[in-house]
Amino acid sequence: MDHPVIKDLNFRYxxxxxxxxxxxxxxxIAIIKxxxxxxxxxxxxxxxxxxxxxxxxxxQRFHDTFANKFEFNQPHxxxxxxxxxxxxxxxxxxxxxxxxxxxxxxxxxxxAEKHDEMMEKGMFFAGLNTDTKxxxxxxxxxxxxxxxxxxLHTVARLGIDSTPMEGVDSELIxxxxxxxxxxxxxxxxxxLGYHLEGGDYNHGQPKARLPLEDVVTVL
Amino acid sequence: MDHPVIKDLNFRYxxxxxxxxxxxxxxxIAIIKxxxxxxxxxxxxxxxxxxxxxxxxxxQRFHDTFANKFEFNQPHxxxxxxxxxxxxxxxxxxxxxxxxxxxxxxxxxxxAEKHDEMMEKGMFFAGLNTDTKxxxxxxxxxxxxxxxxxxLHTVARLGIDSTPMEGVDSELIxxxxxxxxxxxxxxxxxxLGYHLEGGDYNHGQPKARLPLEDVVTVL
Numbered sequence: 001m002d003h004p005v006i007k008d009l010n011f012r013y014x015x016x017x018x019x020x021x022x023x024x025x026x027x028x029i030a031i032i033k034x035x036x037x038x039x040x041x042x043x044x045x046x047x048x049x050x051x052x053x054x055x056x057x058x059x060q061r062f063h064d065t066f067a068n069k070f071e072f073n074q075p076h077x078x079x080x081x082x083x084x085x086x087x088x089x090x091x092x093x094x095x096x097x098x099x100x101x102x103x104x105x106x107x108x109x110x111x112a113e114k115h116d117e118m119m120e121k122g123m124f125f126a127g128l129n130t131d132t133k134x135x136x137x138x139x140x141x142x143x144x145x146x147x148x149x150x151x152l153h154t155v156a157r158l159g160i161d162s163t164p165m166e167g168v169d170s171e172l173i174x175x176x177x178x179x180x181x182x183x184x185x186x187x188x189x190x191x192l193g194y195h196l197e198g199g200d201y202n203h204g205q206p207k208a209r210l211p212l213e214d215v216v217t218v219l
Numbered sequence: 220m221d222h223p224v225i226k227d228l229n230f231r232y233x234x235x236x237x238x239x240x241x242x243x244x245x246x247x248i249a250i251i252k253x254x255x256x257x258x259x260x261x262x263x264x265x266x267x268x269x270x271x272x273x274x275x276x277x278x279q280r281f282h283d284t285f286a287n288k289f290e291f292n293q294p295h296x297x298x299x300x301x302x303x304x305x306x307x308x309x310x311x312x313x314x315x316x317x318x319x320x321x322x323x324x325x326x327x328x329x330x331a332e333k334h335d336e337m338m339e340k341g342m343f344f345a346g347l348n349t350d351t352k353x354x355x356x357x358x359x360x361x362x363x364x365x366x367x368x369x370x371l372h373t374v375a376r377l378g379i380d381s382t383p384m385e386g387v388d389s390e391l392i393x394x395x396x397x398x399x400x401x402x403x404x405x406x407x408x409x410x411l412g413y414h415l416e417g418g419d420y421n422h423g424q425p426k427a428r429l430p431l432e433d434v435v436t437v438l
């Protein structure tokens with residue numbers, strides 16, 4: 001199948017070694033930022049923060065989060081061009097959703113007189129996924145993975161290599177990036193850049209997915 | 220920003236009324252299937268099943284799942300061209316992961332002698348997300364949303380309208396599609412097709428997202 005979609009998804013793989021000399025140009029970073037912002041989410045909740053690590057100083061801070069575990073991902077902290085921390089709000093509230101609905105009215109997407117109706121409808125869906133303690137992190141984390149899927153597709157189209165990492169120390173990230181996270185939780189980071197030519201054992205390997213008949217049923 | 224990525228993401232919106240006369244051609248469905256299959260997931264776990272509802276008979280079954288709630292999404296069951304049920308495995312086990320690692324070896328992606336090491340490494344990550352009862356549905360659901368984000372981007376590139384729906388009756392879907400789900404859980408469905416010209420209030424509305432500075436921090 002030679003459609004560009006399939007070509008891009010076959011281009012994408014989990015890069016294991018970055019070329020520290022290669023950097024993503026600013027115009028492509030701008031596209032990635034806007035693509036993240038445009039990610040869909042349930043009831044347009046956008047329960048996320050994306051922290052882009054670009055400066056050497058921020059990279060050093062991210063590097064330090066591997067002090068206790070997942071050392072195999074530590075080199076990406078300084079060798080990748082950029083890292084994005086994907087963080088979700090574990091206690092999404094009506095206060096946050098109000099910002100969304102206000103943005104919908106302001107943009108002209110939603111008539112002002114429907115503001116309250118949308119608040120009620122959206123928070124109904126949040127409520128379905130909220131426990132008695134106000135925790136809805138399973139729901140908001142899933143939305144953040146939706147954004148991750150969107151961004152992974154985006155960067156493949158831009159010819160940028162990437163490494164989604166659950167192998168990050170969420171606790172230490174929570175401490176070291178406490179101020180930027182503001183209570184949000186980061187359990188997943190995405191390294192971005194360009195693989196080291198001849199130095200990445202995972203580059204050019206055949207894709208390994210379950211056969212179509214194992215995962216897709218057509219009725 | 221006029222890059223094709225941004226154009227496609229602005230094309231995408233939550234379609235609220237489908238043209239029942241328009242159907243997605245088979246070659247595009249084939250691309251969607253392959254794009255889903257190629258979706259990335261943590262440790263390549265692929266803890267998902269995608270059930271594509273195409274026939275009138277299957278659409279009637281999906282229609283029937285709205286008997287008790289979320290009636291506002293019911294029309295999509297028969298008016299959309301296709302519906303995909305996104306289902307996750309709430310109790311992902313080593314038995315399932317063995318199929319993945321075998322596929323990695325068979326494809327040439329993984330040397331046969333690394334089979335056991337990969338089993339251990341992969342199941343370590345699953346284990347981090349598994350409770351004492353073997354439940355890891357929060358983790359596997361998130362992977363399925365990653366696939367959803369990938370597919371939403373894919374269909375936008377193909378000029379296909381879509382509606383991600385958390386407004387589905389997971390319980391009733393579990394009963395009516397019990398055989399196909401085989402213990403997997405569907406809490407999210409995706410309607411696909413083409414909007415009804417002049418009949419969809421949500422078509423052509425401005426995008427409403429939080430401002431970049433609210434969701435993206437560059438360090």
